[in-house]
Amino acid sequence: MKTSTDELLVFVTVIDSGSITAAAEKLQQTVSGVSRALTRLETKLDTALIRRTTRRLQLTEEGALYLGRARAILDAMEEAEQSVARRRDRPSGRLRVDAASPFMLHCIAPHMKAFAALYPEIRLELTSNERIVDLLEQKVDIAIRIGALQDSTLHARALGSSKLRIVASPAYLAECGEPESVEALRAHRLIGFTAPEHLNRWPLRNAGQASLKIAPAMTASSGETIRQLALNDGGIACLADFMTLADVASGRLTPILEDLLEDERQPVSAVFYQSAALAGRVQAFLDFIGTRLQL
Structure with a gap:
């Protein structure tokens, strides 16, 4: 014994x-x-x-x-x-955070200098995936997910929600005209997602329906790529505010069809496995980013 x-x-x-x-x-x-x-x-x-x-x-x-x-x-x-x-x-050790590239670029990366100053002993690793990652397989501690959550085995913290809008560049609208109706929208170059398909259903009231399924002329797998296409006069896109608010405020993108737009918001959540060893640094990151996000 x-x-x-x-x-x-x-x-x-x-x-x-x-x-x-x-x-x-x-x-x-x-x-x-x-x-x-x-x-x-x-x-x-x-x-x-x-x-x-x-x-x-x-x-x-x-x-x-x-x-x-x-x-x-x-x-x-x-x-x-x-x-x-x-x-x-005093949290320390490695913390790996994963998010889709648009959210990482617009909502996380700008605040990481301040986070590092507050928690210098945390070794932060940021990864970007457009698909939903397996936390254990990818050795991810926190994943930021946009949309409804499916996996009930994970712990989750709601970080807010972001409204969807239809946007285009002023130059595109000057060249092709601004659509005044859903029907007029069909004649324009629409930029959509390669997958998943539900992202190509835009929140526009259409013949008694609350959404419009588009037939995109151009698709991309990343919201950031779609944003860049729209900024470079490639067509009309449907994107979340967290990606485009600064563009709209600066005049680089123009919201359209606002009077036909449903108030559809994409929930943003942080998901993670509960672990006593990780609790301190996970809690530190979630508390920090929760106060910085403007969703």
Whole structure:
């Protein structure tokens, strides 16, 4: 049978306290409980550690040798516990965060200098995937997901939501005209997503329907690519505000068909596996980014 840390603690406390009674008081245990633990330890080791007399306790030669090792083990355990506590209070270690490239570029990357200044001991790794990643397979600690969540085995924190709008560049609209109706939209160059298909259903009221399924003239797998196509006069796109608000404010993109637009918003969530080892740095990142996002 292996020695337990409780037995080591009893042994060291008995020696430091000078008696079993004093050790029991210090450990808030019964005298008989401390005595049994000591006897159990000696039985496991098959050797006497302490000579007991009516007046005092005296270490045997084996006991003196074992005492040094026992102290080293208990000190190492205490240091390990303090190290974990320090990491909890001052998060450190690697934190890998994954998000689709548009969200990473527009909503996360601009704030990471400030995050690094607050948490210099966290080694941040940022990855971008347009598809939903498997957190364990890709060794991802936090994934930012846009849209409805499917996997109920993950912990999630809502970060907000972003409205969808129909946008085009002023130069494109000057060249091709601004559509005033859904029907007129069909005559324009529409930019859509390669996949998933539901992203090519735009939130426009259309013949009693709350959405319009488009037939794009051009597609891309990334929202950022679609944004660049729209900025470079490639056509009309449907994109989330988190990507285009700055473009609209600067006049690089123009919202259109606002009077026909449904108030459709894409939820933004952070998903992660609960882990005590990760809790400090995950919590630090989520608390930080939650105060920075304007969704």
